Every structure is written in structure tokens, then in C-alpha cells.
Amino acid sequence: MLADELKKQAPPGFDEASLRIGRIIGAESSKRVAWTGLREVLVCHQAHGLAFPDGLDRQLFAQICDYDAWLWHQLYGKMEFCRASFSAGVQRIYTYLSGIPEGTTTHKLSLFSAHDNSLVAFANALQLQVPRVIPPYGAMLIFEVFRHRVTGEFYLKTLFEGDEVTFARDLTLRHVLIFHRHGDRTPVLTSIGSKVQQTQEETDFWASKVATPEQIELLQQTAKAIGADPSQPPTIRPSKESQFPYGLLTQKGVEHMTAKGRKFRERYGDFVGGNVKTEDVHVLSSSVPRTIESVQSLLRGFFYEGQNTQIKVPQFYVHTYTHNVLAPNHPLQVFNEIELIVHDDVVSLRSKIERGAMEKLSLHLRECLGVPEDQPLSWTAVRDALTCREAHGWPFPEGVDQKIFEQVTVYDTWLWQRLYHRKDFCHGAFKDGVKEIYAYLKSVVNNQKEVAKLSFFSAHDNSIVALLGALQIDVGAQLPEYGTAVTFEVHEDVATHEFYIKPFYEGEVVSFAGHHNDPFCPFSHFESLALEFLTVKA
Template sequence: MLWSQKNTDSDRVASSGTAADPSSAYELKLVQVLFRHGARTPLKSIPNVMEVQWVPTLLEPPAHTHINHVVTDLRGGPRPSAPVEDSYRRNTLTGGTFPGQLTTVGMQQLYELGERLRRKYVEEVPFLSSTFSPAEVYVRSTNITRTIESARCLIAGLFQQKQKEIVHIFTTEAQSEILYPNYHGCKLLKILSSHRWAESSTLPDIAADLQSIHDALGIAAHQHVDFILIRDDMVAREAHGLPYPPVLDTWRDKVEQRAVEMIHYIYEPSKRENLQLCVGPLLHTMLTNLDEKVQGTSSEPNRKLFLYSAHDTTLIPCLMALGIFDMKWPPYAADITLELHQHRQTNEAFVKLSYAGQDHLIPGCSGVYCPLQEFKEALSAYSLTSELYQSVCNNTEGLTKP
């Protein structure tokens, strides 16, 4: 049954939470959580700079994060091959671990995110069952070990390791992945982004600071170390209490600022097409989930929770498309949570969005409880069906290859 889309002035007041208690005015219907994996080993170490030991004991899973799970493709078949993961395993960090691996610290962060969701959706509001059920909960991850393990740890925290059935974590092959900007599956995105990546380090202020930090650290120019790489290594060390050169202490804030400025330039949110190509199919999927719940057309009518385990490079363009990117890099285990509510009196559908546990007013929405139609319109510039996405991705005429 399609919920009523009418709206009145009194609903507007209620939706702001000032004239009515939202917990009594709205009934929660669906939750979708898009989250970043937890702390990990760096993707690359800053070369020749105070090497630290990334030893295997840093990766040991805490016993309370274990659940009975299987990783499959989207149809429940065998897990696809994982070229990104294979590329990590061609390199070894000092200490013997691979780049980009979820650590014990990261596993605990996701377990704690699961506990936070449990408090909110099991204990404070009896929305989810206290035991995992696949009819209620859908879990999808990028086909990379750290996001798969992050999903496992979140589920363990959310359901305190209680499960009726085995947890299926669904993945897809790299070519058709929608949970990150897909440079392999979208020719146009690869061409546009490679130019922007190359240019981002040559912007005047960034280039000057980069030269200064290279000089301070003794990094040779040919090593192509940019602020994003430096930040990645620094933040990974910080999360695990590992040292970095004292000279970086004075650069800490500048590294953060310049890395964010680089990624902002690369994604270029002022150009609608860039964000469409980065996260259009993912936004379309999440909007479709809302529509199917409202219209009662879902093939899984008892589904209440969608979990999407992804990356900082997923969250940043999503936050940009939502109009709430705060020029801060999303921390490990950051989450964007979409709640679908039904107004108890009018039956109207509302969406409430939070980022890292804080509610946000989306530009284009008349309240934090945003009428579904307004929310869909706010994202309509960026949401792309898979068919449209493929059509745009293949339209590379007149562009030079990277």
C-alpha cells in the first residue's frame, strides 16, 4: 500500500521535533547503514621514513567478533575473484603483514559500531530482533577482506554473536562494484579521475606545501608521495599507537587539510557528472530500497536493515552528493545511516539521515525528518540507474585516454 504523500503545516512543525515528540509521531520502517571499514594497515608506507613494524599480532581477531558467516556473490554463489585484494598481497609491509588489512583495533571499532546500532534499534526502540535473521538483515560488502571482516564484526556487535542462521555477506566482481567509485568498470570515470588525480598535487598551494614536507622528511621527488598517502600512513600509525617522525607532528593539521583539498578536487562536487559516476548507482539502490518499502513491493517484505560495508572513497562522494561534506576525512568506522519513518497520523513517509551518529538537515529538505519526495528530489541529480550509468560510462568520445 502506497503511503500518503500529503503534507500539512502541523506535520512540518512535528517533523522539526519542536511541537511533537518524534519518537511517538513516527514509526521506524527501514534502516540502511553505509559504513567505512575499521582501522587497518597502511596502503603504502611513506618511503624511508621511520619504518614501523606492522606485525601479524596486530591482526588477531578478538573472540567476541567471531560469527558463523559465508562470503558469496550477489546470487549466493561462490565469492568472486578479488583483484584489488590480490594486488595488496603482492606487497609486504615491514613486519610481515600486507597493506590494507583490518587490524584488531579496526575489528573492535566495527564491533562497537554494531553495539551502538544495537542500543538504538534493539534496546531503545524494539525494531530489530535481538538475534540475527537473514529475512530481516541484508549484508553487502566490497569484495575486499577488510570490508568483509568489518561487516562480520559489526554483525557480531549488533547481535552479540546470536544468530538463527549463517550470515551471508554478499559481494560482487570488481567490474560491477557500486560500493566505491569504480575506475575498472567505468571508462569515463577512469579518464576523468586520472587527470584530476595527476593535477591535484600540482595545485599551487598544495604543490608548495608538498615540496616543503618532502624536504623536511627527505623524500625524493621521483617517489611520488602525495598528501593522501602521507595522511593514510600517519592515521594508520596513530590508530595503533605506532610512532611517526617528530617533524610530522607540526605538519599534522596541514597534512589533513591538504589531503582533503586533494580529494575534493579529484571528486569535483561542483560537476554533477563526477558524483553521478562515483556513487550514482549506489544512491539509486538505496532510494529503490526506500521506495520498495513504502510501496510494499520488496521481494523481502520482512527486511528491516541493509548494511553496506565500504570505504572512505565511498562515503566522501556520498556526503558531497548529500550536500553535507564537512571538509573532514571520514574516520575509520564512520557511518551514514538512512532511516525511513512513517508518520503515525498522516501515514506520510519521511527520511532521517545521520552521519557518524549526528542527525543532518539535507539541503533541499524542509526538516531533519525529510518528506520522502523531497529527499528523492534532493538526490535526483546524482542517482543513476545501472542502465544510465553504463550508458554514461561508455560515452568517452573526444576524451584522451589516461
């Protein structure tokens, strides 16, 4: 049974997947799902050609396996539990191997036949950097013992399923890159149907929510918006005046992002140190006012305890480019037509029941909002409008309730992920953004210049979805909420001077495709994924 505190640490996307799985198997909540039993049944079904239960596809099967593996490694990663359950096993292997240099063990080959949880427990007990998976049938952990011909010293080489693995390394943190979404804002896509028109009352309501002049003054004192360098003026478009009060950071957004900055300080404050200089922090923002103000808020929270600080903090620079590389480059119309663009995926990847439910919901929304049949229903515009209304207590349109809002969010999330995970589309829209991130991290690793300790890249929700798709980082079925951050920690091995990337999504460790065995991904693997994406042919 899943403990509440463990559920809070669950991998990204777990909540939505668990609800869907629970409905399929008839469990009321994630606590009622016997994850190991369910996985075991499905593994056997797959191995012997039996059909999965209706509604369970291979994507959900993979999520079940990933989540149960995460649970196992969380469980056996707790040393008290691991010691209590498998100390005898570790002692037996240790005694056997230590007998080789002592001369009491004389065999050339030894076999220890055990179970999947035996391997997981043993790997966690020895802190081996093995894949965070449940070992498949026949999986092997091999210890090769070598003796140096000259010195007589003994060495151990460890392999998991034929691949060499290591014990815990001596790594030091060199840089932290934070790629984040802006904070809470007023609506952007305001036209969602003939029955939902902006009134003066609603316009005044949103005007009362935007960040106050007093807040903005503090943010500008914290960090100054500039162009590509301090000699150039910032690129800001559209201007706040041209869109007021829509698409702007709210008072709530400033407060939330400032609080996020304080959370980052808790984790990285000691790393940055007290005697901070302007060049210790690199900041690049999308050219939209709300992203600039959001990263100013993060910096305010990170470097200032409150209205004042006892530590002298310089004014930082927020760089902007004339070409906005941090925002995916495609027409706004794409958001109105996502369902049409990915129609082949809708047909091939969603069940008949799911398609029918969305068609029924679409008809209901068209009636409630006043969207004609010959016009695409913009699921994104509906979701955006409802998200802003819910966040600030403005009522939903008549006929739309919380349940409908949740259904719209789940479906639009799926549509976004299908769109941005198409390599050709994502490459055309966001190759410049990926190139910017890759080039910056490459400069850190190569130490090409005096590199900052901390960098912020302030962007949008679709920027994050595109970046995750481009670098093949799976965070489950979710869209980035306001302030969501993808963090890349750059670590250096003190002994070998090799570099590793440790990726996080909202503070939880995630992994790159092809590297699930270790939270510390070799920079070379990250680089191969980035270059694979950047060399996609249109």
C-alpha cells in the same frame, strides 16, 4: 558561551571550522567565540555591502549562520528554558487564537510584531517542523484559522515564510540502512618518497597488527561471505595473501567495529527484536577483505553480547558483487594527482595566504620524504601513512611532527571534498553505488518484497565522501574516520502512509540540500536528489 556537553553534540565539521574562525577573529577557542554577535555583525555587513574581515569568506559565513542557528534551536528546544523565557508569549498567542471559536476574538486579521528569538522559541514550544534557521529580517509565522461549514469544527493551517509546516507527526520506524567505512587497517599507500621505504622491521610490525586467526574465525561464524546470492561464491579481491600485511583490518579494527555494533544495538536493538531471522538483515560489502571483516565485526557486536549470547542468532550473509559498486571506480593515480585535478579550485577558493602556507609545507615534505620536484606530492598517501603510524605508535618520518600531520589532514580533506563534489567526476566514479542505495531504499518504501529491518553497506572513506556529495549532504570539512557511518532511517507516517528519510552522520542528524527545515525529509525529496545525480550527463 558554549557548554562542553553541547560542544560534544555539535554538527559535523564544527571543530575544524571553529578553529579557523577563531584564528581569524583572534579567539583562542570555540568557547571564546560569541557566535550570535559574530553572525549579527556579518549579516549586517552582507546586507549593506560592507566587506567581511580578512580571511572570512562566504563559505565560513554560511557555517557561522548554520552553527549559530543550531545553537539557538538547541537552546530553545530545551522545554525548561523555553518555558521559563517565553511562556508568557505562548500564553498570549494561545489565548488570542482560542478566543476565535469561543467568539471572544472577532478580528479578521491580527499582527504580532516580535523578534528572531521570539519566533524560534514559539516554533519550538509548539514543536512546529520549521526550518532550523535563525529567522531573517521580516520572517513570518502565519496561522490561518478555518471553520468547517457543515460540522462547525475549527482547523489551523500554519505557514512559515509562505510554506506550510506541520506539528509533530506520528511516525513509525520501518527500516534502518547503515552505510559505513571499514575499521582500522594497516597502510595501503606505502610509497610516499625515496627516504621512506618499507623495511623488514616495519613489515613485521604491521604483520603483528592484523586481525588474528581467532578473531577471523568468530567473524566468519557470525556472517558468511557470498556472491550476489547464497549459490554464488564471494568476490574477494585483492586477496589477503597477495597484499599481506598491507591494507588489512587490524586487531584494533575488529575491536572498534565490534564496539560500534554494540552502540548500534543500543539504538536499534528493540526495533530489530529478539527473534531475528537471516532475512531481517541485509548486508552488502565492497569486495575488499577489510570491508567484509568490518561488517562481520559490526554484526558480531550488534547480535552478540560477548563471546556467547543467550539469544539464538542465525548466521547472516555478506553479499559481494563481481562489479564492486560500493568502491568509487577510478584509477589509484587520482589520489596522487588530486591537487592537479582541482587546481582551478585551489586558485579560486583558497586565499593567497593559504596557498602560500601549503606551498611551503609541500617543499618541506618533499625534502623530508624524498619526493622529486617533477613528481606530484601525494597528500593522500602522506596522510594515510601518518594516520596509520599515529594509530599504532610507529614513529613519523624525521622532520614530520603532529602539527604537520594535522596540516596535511586538513588540506587533503579539502582536496577530497573538492574532487568528489564535482558532479561529473563523482557521477563517473560512483553512480553505481548511489544507484544501489537508491534502489534499495526505493524497494523499502514500495514494499516490493519482504524487506529486511536492518541493512549494512560496508565500504570505504571515499565511498562515503562520494555518497555525501552525490546526495548533497553537508557534514562540514572532514574525512570519514575508521568506522564512520552514514545512517538513513526510513519512517512511515501512520496516518498518511507517506515515507520520510532521517539522515545521520556519526549519530548526528544532518540534512539534504534544499531541506533544512525538518530532520524528517520526505522520501520524494531524497528521490529527486538521487535521480538528479543519476541523470547527470557525462
